[in-house]
Amino acid sequence: MRVALFIPCYVDQFYPQVGIASLQLLQKLGVQAHFPAQQTCCGQPLANSGCEREALPIYHHFVDTFQDYDYVVAPSGSCVYHVRKHFDKLEQTAPVQKVRAATYDLIDFITQVLDITELPGQFPHKVGLHLSCHGQRGLHQANESEMTPVRDGQLRRLLSSLDGIELTELDRNDECCGFGGTFCVSEEAISARMGQDRVQDHLRNGTTILTGGDMSCLMHLQGIVRRRQLPMKVLHAVEILNGTRF
Amino acid sequence: MTHSSRAATFVADADRTTWHDETLWFVRQKRDKAVYAVPEFQDLRELASQIKEHTLSRLDEYLQQFEAKAQRNGVHVHWAADAQEHNAIVLDIIRRHNATRVVKSKSMLTEECHLNPHLIGHGIEVIDTDLGERIIQLREEAPSHLVLPAIHLKKEDVGATFHLHLGTEKGNHDPQQLTEAARQHLRAKFLAAEVAISGVNFAVAETGGVVICTNEGNADLGVNLAQVHIASMGIEKLIPRLSDLGVFTRLLARSATGQPVTTYTSHYTKPAEGREMHIVIVDNGRTQQLGRPDFRASLKCIRCGACMNTCPVYRRSGGHSYDFTVPGPIGAILSPNIDLKKHSSLPFASTLCGSCTDVCPVKIDIHVQLYKWRQVLTEAGEIPAAKKWSLKFMGRFLASPKAFGIGGKVARTGLRLLPYQLTHAKAFNAWAVARELPEPPKQSFREWYARTVE
Numbered sequence: 131m132r133v134a135l136f137i138p139c140y141v142d143q144f145y146p147q148v149g150i151a152s153l154q155l156l157q158k159l160g161v162q163a164h165f166p167a168q169q170t171c172c173g174q175p176l177a178n179s180g181c182e183r184e185a186l187p188i189y190h191h192f193v194d195t196f197q198d199y200d201y202v203v204a205p206s207g208s209c210v211y212h213v214r215k216h217f218d219k220l221e222q223t224a225p226v227q228k229v230r231a232a233t234y235d236l237i238d239f240i241t242q243v244l245d246i247t248e249l250p251g252q253f254p255h256k257v258g259l260h261l262s263c264h265g266q267r268g269l270h271q272a273n274e275s276e277m278t279p280v281r282d283g284q285l286r287r288l289l290s291s292l293d294g295i296e297l298t299e300l301d302r303n304d305e306c307c308g309f310g311g312t313f314c315v316s317e318e319a320i321s322a323r324m325g326q327d328r329v330q331d332h333l334r335n336g337t338t339i340l341t342g343g344d345m346s347c348l349m350h351l352q353g354i355v356r357r358r359q360l361p362m363k364v365l366h367a368v369e370i371l372n373g374t375r376f
Numbered sequence: 377m378t379h380s381s382r383a384a385t386f387v388a389d390a391d392r393t394t395w396h397d398e399t400l401w402f403v404r405q406k407r408d409k410a411v412y413a414v415p416e417f418q419d420l421r422e423l424a425s426q427i428k429e430h431t432l433s434r435l436d437e438y439l440q441q442f443e444a445k446a447q448r449n450g451v452h453v454h455w456a457a458d459a460q461e462h463n464a465i466v467l468d469i470i471r472r473h474n475a476t477r478v479v480k481s482k483s484m485l486t487e488e489c490h491l492n493p494h495l496i497g498h499g500i501e502v503i504d505t506d507l508g509e510r511i512i513q514l515r516e517e518a519p520s521h522l523v524l525p526a527i528h529l530k531k532e533d534v535g536a537t538f539h540l541h542l543g544t545e546k547g548n549h550d551p552q553q554l555t556e557a558a559r560q561h562l563r564a565k566f567l568a569a570e571v572a573i574s575g576v577n578f579a580v581a582e583t584g585g586v587v588i589c590t591n592e593g594n595a596d597l598g599v600n601l602a603q604v605h606i607a608s609m610g611i612e613k614l615i616p617r618l619s620d621l622g623v624f625t626r627l628l629a630r631s632a633t634g635q636p637v638t639t640y641t642s643h644y645t646k647p648a649e650g651r652e653m654h655i656v657i658v659d660n661g662r663t664q665q666l667g668r669p670d671f672r673a674s675l676k677c678i679r680c681g682a683c684m685n686t687c688p689v690y691r692r693s694g695g696h697s698y699d700f701t702v703p704g705p706i707g708a709i710l711s712p713n714i715d716l717k718k719h720s721s722l723p724f725a726s727t728l729c730g731s732c733t734d735v736c737p738v739k740i741d742i743h744v745q746l747y748k749w750r751q752v753l754t755e756a757g758e759i760p761a762a763k764k765w766s767l768k769f770m771g772r773f774l775a776s777p778k779a780f781g782i783g784g785k786v787a788r789t790g791l792r793l794l795p796y797q798l799t800h801a802k803a804f805n806a807w808a809v810a811r812e813l814p815e816p817p818k819q820s821f822r823e824w825y826a827r828t829v830e
Contacts, residue, residue, distance in 0.1 A: 139774065142821045143784040144814040149821035153829075165825045168777040176767050176774075178728065180750035180759055184771035191775050263729035276686065276734035279412050302401070306688045310727025315806045316763070317725060319384035322810035323393065323692050324727075353811030 134196050135163040136204040136233070139171040141345050148345055151372040152205045152236055158372070159244055163203060169195045174212040178311045182219055189220050197225035201243065202233040205368050207265025208344050210235045215268065235269060236368060237343050241284045247291070251373050254294030258337025259286060259367075260328070260351065261304045262344035271343070275303050285343050285367055292370070298337045305331075309350035325354045333360060340364045378721035383693035392530075397691040399527065404685040406634025407735070414630070424623050425739035428676035431581075431614055432666065438581040438614045439657065445584025449646035452654045459489035462658045466491060466573065466606055467498055469654055473604055475500075475570035481588070481595035482506035483575025484522060484679060485608050485658060488701040491573075502573075503565045505594040507558055514541045520695025522681035522702060523632045528694050562594070572598035576609035576655075577678070578624060582617045585645035586655065589628060589638040596642050606654045607644065611662050612675040624678060627737035631682040665713045670748045674709045676738040683732035683742055689725055698722060705732035709745040712753065720758040723749035781822065788816040 133156065137149040149165075156163045172192055173185035192213065196202045204210050213233045220226045240246050261283065265271040272283025281303055289295060308314070308324025315321075329351055332340055338361065342348050345366050352364040365374065387393050411417050431438055443453045456462035462485075470478060478500055480486065492513070495502045504513045508526035512519055514537050519525030526534070535549030544557045574595045578587040586607050588595045599605045615621060629635040647653035665671055684690045684704035695703035700711040700719060705726060711719035723746045726732075732742040753759055773779050791799055791813060800808040807813065819827075 137821050139780070139784075143788060144816060146817050146819060146821035146824050150824065153825075165822070165829070167822060167826065167830075170777055170780045171774040173771075173774065176771055178747065178750070179763065179767055180724075180754035181764070181767045181771065182751045183755070184768050187775040188771060191777075263727065263731070267730035267734060274731075274734050275408065276411075276731060277418065279408070304731075306727050306729035306731065308688065308727060310729070312763075313724070313727050317380045317383060317689070318806035318809055319380070319387045320689055320692050320725075321727075323387050323390075324688050326810070327397070327692075349814055350811065353807070353813065356812040357810060 131161070131201065132199045133161050133163040133201045133203055134199040135165045136169060136172075136196065136202050136209070137165065138204060138206045138209045138345070140349065141205065144349070145345050145366065148205055148366040148368060151366070151369045151374065152203070155236075155240075155368055155372040156203065159240065159246060161244070164199075166195050172209040172212050174209060174216075175311055177212065177216055182216070186219065189217055193217075193220070193226050193229045196229050196232070200232060201239065202229065203236050203239045204233070205236045205366060206344050206346065207235045207237075207262055207269050207271060208346055210238075211264040211268035235265060235271065235343065237265075237285045237288065238269065238271065241288065247287055249288055249291055249371055251371070252293035252295075253289075253370055255339045256296045256298060256336050257289060257339045257341055257370070258298035258300065258332040258335070259289065260307060260332075260340060260342035260347055262342055262347045263304075263306050265343050266304055272304070288371060289341075289367065298332060298335045300331050300335055302331055307347045307351055309347045311346070314350055321350070322354070325350050326358075329354050329358070329360065329362070333362065338362060339370070341367045341370055343367050377699070379693070379697055379699075379725040380721065382697040382699065383689075383725070386694040386697055387692055393692055395530065396528065396694060400685045400691045403524075403633060404682075404735075407631055407682060407685065408634075410630040410634040410636065414626070417630075420623055420627055421737055421739050424627055424678075424737060425676065427615060427620050427623060428738050429673070431616055432612070432672060432675055435611060435614065435666065438616060439611060442579055442581040442584055442614060443657070445582070446655055447584070449584050450653070451584065451646060452652065454654060454656045456656055456658045456660070458660045459658075462489045462608065462656055462660065463491050463494040465656050466608070467495060467500070469604065469606055470495070470500055470571050473570060473652075475604070477565075477569050478502040478571045478573060479505050479565055479569040479598040479602065480573040481575065481590060481598055482509050482525070483573065483608055484519070484701060485575055485610050486573065487519060488660065489608075489658070491608075503562070503569075505562055505566065505598055506590070506592060507555065510558060510562065511537060514538075518696065518701070520703060521684055522679050522704075524681065528696065566597050566601050569598060569602045571604045571606060572602035573606045573608065574599060576607050576613050577628070578615050578621060579609050579613045579655075580616075580618050580621065581614055583645060585643050587621060588642050588644065589625070589640065590642075591633075591635075591639040593640045596640055599642075599644065603650075604652045604654070605644065605647065606656065608656045608658060610658050610660070612677070628678055628680050631680040631735070631737040661714050665710070668713070671709060671713065671745055673740050674706065674713075674742075674745060676740050677706055677710075678738055680737055682735045682737065686731045686735045687726075688729065688731070689727065693725070698725070705742045705746065706740070709742060709749060712749050716753065716756060717758060720753050723753060781820075784820055788820070791816040
């Protein structure tokens with residue numbers, strides 16, 4: 131099984147520890163992932179801003195980079211969703227189809243491909259899980275509150291398997307954090323307010339470690355936590371699952 | 377003015393924003409409870425979606441069937457290509473009866489056509505009889521929500537409005553007393569009205585009848601008291617058979633307010649003896665939307681407002697920030713069809729979280745259409761030039777591994793070395809107004825990987 135690690139552009143530059151944790155966790159689970167150095171980005175920031183055509187060279191570069199792998203694994207549901215859904219704009223050659231089908235969010239790869247639903251380890255903290263919209267609604271990683279009151283999802287199950295962990299029950303289980311790519315800049319006021327409300331829900335319900343599967347939402351929430359100097363730490367879920375201690 | 381600038385004004389009043397958000401979230405929660413209690417709800421959504429898709433695929437046939445049946449029932453049927461024609465037809469009917477007093481029950485279509493100013497301009501008194509509509513009519517505002525037109529107002533605002541216009545006691549904002557004042561005021565208007573105008577929730581092709589759903593019974597009061605009933609409907613309101621109706625009435629109220637069904641679901645098929653009934657069938661841009669494959673499904677909308685209640689952006693920015701008759705996520709996909717330039721910022725007023733799509737009772741792929749409108753707007757040159765150029769540059773940059781590696785390093789180093797006041801200057805860094813930038817690490821992942829693994 132040839133597995134490539136796709137590290138989203140902003141994770142590469144600002145959160146290398148998330149990339150390292152992804153690589154190490156996969157290794158612990160018996161997967162030797164390779165990081166193709168020529169990779170850049172999935173093109174989502176452009177496409178979501180209406181510049182799908184300008185993003186096409188990035189799509190081609192992505193396919194060229196990853197076409198020889200059986201799986202492309204990324205610690206970001208949003209980028210994966212983008213590759214799966216929006217690479218339909220490319221001519222659907224065999225490599226394009228292969229890459230679209232082979233691209234997995236790390237959590238989905240662990241639970242669906244490796245068929246692992248429990249991980250050893252302990253994390254005796256009150257952890258608040260931020261469900262990211264693209265992962266939850268786009269990749270169906272968790273139940274939507276619009277459909278059912280049952281709170282369940284792949285990441286929730288994996289985290290729950292850690293000893294001593296306590297997951298926060300939020301007032302609004304799956305409300306968007308307000309990041310939204312370039313939305314966070316073009317609609318700065320609403321974006322900030324949404325993030326503040328999201329953080330407040332966690333704070334009110336006792337979260338001390340805020341986590342999730344998508345670093346982009348977490349970057350936005352972390353920006354608010356740090357600005358307000360709140361007693362809360364923000365970690366990508368893979369850092370917790372890989373055994374980062376606090 | 378863009379959505380973001382209007383939204384920034386709304387959100388600046390933090391307390392009102394909190395209240396607006398919580399009020400609408402309460403409605404969303406009521407909706408959830410009502411929906412969870414119906415095990416076949418998702419099947420109903422699918423069924424409703426298919427019925428609407430089928431109807432749209434043969435809309436011409438169903439419209440003709442509807443017209444023929446309605447005419448056989450003794451109803452006058454009129455066709456209006458646009459708002460102007462609609463308003464002229466309505467005014468003409470009113471004039472032919474030498475009427476000057478009109479009551480109107482809630483109708484977003486007549487809002488869309490700006491019927492009230494048109495009639496008032498021709499000396500007709502037109503009174504909105506839905507309580508929320510009446511409140512905003514007195515204030516000369518537009519509705520800020522499909523189902524809850526005055527949801528942006530607090531009871532204190534209503535008290536002040538009624539004091540000014542209906543003579544209630546100053547400072548009195550007791551909801552029961554205000555409602556009673558409105559009731560007394562409207563009763564006189566109902567009794568005096570010569571013509572009643574209503575919207576249409578569903579038009580049944582099989583029977584030629586129209587169905588109107590209200591919680592206040594105001595449509596019924598108006599229609600049953602006046603000599604003439606004018607029902608205005610968009611062409612998309614059709615359903616094929618009466619037996620299809622139950623699917624929609626089960627979905628509509630649950631999605632809108634969390635009620636099992638609206639308090640009044642009234643069928644109007646023919647005029648009472650000695651009275652007149654008119655139906656005005658309006659296009660006003662709808663066939664154009666029907667001809668856009670990517671956006672056709674927006675015509676399935678049954679105007680429940682669920683997408684607004686769930687939308688985290690709408691809840692915090694208020695309906696007026698959309699500056700379109702239908703606000704919220706659904707409005708953001710309907711409005712560019714009407715005026716691409718004027719409404720060019722609306723498809724961007726979303727994080728594309730997808731909650732609107734999941735909550736929609738007729739399964740309109742709202743967030744997918746928002747994404748598609750963004751592409752159309754860019755192609756049409758309707759996004760700000762600075763944004764376009766910076767994204768173009770970004771495209772080149774992100775397609776080149778070399779540029780990406782160097783550029784990332786320069787940015788990180790810059791962030792580390794430049795003074796905080798500069799990197800977090802609110803004037804040119806929107807991110808930094810309310811948020812800290814991430815702390816730049818010394819090495820990127822790719823640098824770490826090259827040194828450690830390879």
